[in-house]
Amino acid sequence: MRIIRTTQALRTWQRRHDPLRGSIGLVPTMGALHGGHRALIRHARRTCGTVVVSIFVNPLQFGPAEDYRRYPRDLSRDLACCREENVDLVFLPKAETLYPHDFQTTVAVGALSQRWEGEHRPTHFQGVTTVVTKLLNLVRPDRAFLGQKDYQQYCVIRQLVKDLDLDLRITLCPTVRDADGFALSSRNRYVTNTQRQRALALYQALAAGKQAIAGGTRRADLVEKKMVKVLDAGHGLAIDYLRCCDARSLEPLTRLRGTVVLLGAIRVGGVRFIDNLIVRIR
Numbered sequence: 001m002r003i004i005r006t007t008q009a010l011r012t013w014q015r016r017h018d019p020l021r022g023s024i025g026l027v028p029t030m031g032a033l034h035g036g037h038r039a040l041i042r043h044a045r046r047t048c049g050t051v052v053v054s055i056f057v058n059p060l061q062f063g064p065a066e067d068y069r070r071y072p073r074d075l076s077r078d079l080a081c082c083r084e085e086n087v088d089l090v091f092l093p094k095a096e097t098l099y100p101h102d103f104q105t106t107v108a109v110g111a112l113s114q115r116w117e118g119e120h121r122p123t124h125f126q127g128v129t130t131v132v133t134k135l136l137n138l139v140r141p142d143r144a145f146l147g148q149k150d151y152q153q154y155c156v157i158r159q160l161v162k163d164l165d166l167d168l169r170i171t172l173c174p175t176v177r178d179a180d181g182f183a184l185s186s187r188n189r190y191v192t193n194t195q196r197q198r199a200l201a202l203y204q205a206l207a208a209g210k211q212a213i214a215g216g217t218r219r220a221d222l223v224e225k226k227m228v229k230v231l232d233a234g235h236g237l238a239i240d241y242l243r244c245c246d247a248r249s250l251e252p253l254t255r256l257r258g259t260v261v262l263l264g265a266i267r268v269g270g271v272r273f274i275d276n277l278i279v280r281i282r
Contacts, residue, residue: 001082002089007098010091010138022049023142028135031055032072032186033081036176040145041085043173052139053082054091056098060106061127072189091139098134107133109163112250113156116263117274120240128153129160136161141168148175149183151261151276155250175275181207183275191271198237199273202266205230205242206277209262213279220244220253223262231266240265240272247278257281 004010017024025048027040033055044051055078062068075092082090106126113125136144146154158170176184181203182196191199205227212226220243227242243252247259258281265274 001079001087003079003092004089005092005094005097007093007138013089014138014140017050024048024050024052024139026135026139026141026144027051027053028132028144028146029053029055029078030057030071030186031078032074032189033078034176034184034186034188036147036149036184038081038085039176040147040173041082041087043171044143044145045086047171048143050088051086052089052091052141053087054093054135054139056091056093056095056131058127058131059095060099060130061124063121063123066121067187070190072186091135098131106130107160109156109159112159113152116241116243116245116250117152117265120265125153125156129156132157132160133164136166136168143169143171145171145173147173148276148278149185150274151263151278152250155248177203187271195268195271198268199266199271201231201233201237202264202273202275206262206264206275209244210277210279213256213260213281218256218281220256223256227262227264238267240267242266 004013025044027044029037041051041053057071057073059068079090107129108126109129118125146157154172161168161170178184180200182200183203208230209223209227212223217223223244224242228239231237231239242264244256245252245261245263247261253260260279260281262277262279264276265272
């Protein structure tokens with residue numbers, strides 16, 4: 001496994017990449033790797049000849065009051081994980097490498113990034129799309145692999161790739177969950193057991209919404225009331241949003257048809273949790 005820390009070295013590697021080694025698959029991460037990241041890497045390994053993992057805690061996607069400084073970091077464990085998963089290359093830049101002192105350019109997607117997470121974290125997606133554009137430009141992957149856990153992020157990056165005519169395929173991989181349904185996340189490392197138990201109500205609410213749709217409910221307001229009722233049964237939960245949306249545009253729906261995504265975000269104490277479920281209505 002090769003480790004590259006500079007953009008110049010990465011460009012050199014990319015230019016010298018042997019096409020006979022097959023397509024390049026990129027798994028972009030912020031480190032603190034867990035089972036969800038392993039699933040992404042394994043998916044890339046099955047479908048691409050060369051697997052690249054980027055590890056970079058991106059300061060641009062954190063707001064002033066967010067957890068950039070205390071975001072979990074465990075490089076030795078991350079590199080061990082990459083070796084175990086047979087990753088070919090790890091790109092491990094410093095912040096000043098991607099954002100030198102005279103850095104001035106950002107990349108932004110419009111309406112798709114302004115609601116839901118964008119409303120609660122106004123600068124977040126601009127930071128995401130800026131760093132992803134840089135990573136795609138440097139690595140030049142044939143495919144990039146993203147987790148469903150951050151579904152809106154996937155939609156925003158897919159729109160970015162479409163709008164800028166970038167020559168790659170974005171692959172969405174299912175959320176990896178614990179046995180009780182709790183979605184794996186790097187931030188789970190600093191969640192207490194009490195917070196985790198309370199936050200599990202978000203998945204239970206989404207599952208109740210999915211069950212209501214499977215039972216024939218097609219009015220979005222009735223499904224949303226069902227989900228809110230599950231959350232209201234818990235204690236210490238604040239709902240940021242809990243909505244039925246079109247799976248491509250993320251526009252809120254009144255009547256459910258086609259492919260629907262149930263999006264939710266809650267706060268337990270000072271910790272914020274997001275999750276989603278995709279429902280296909282025949």
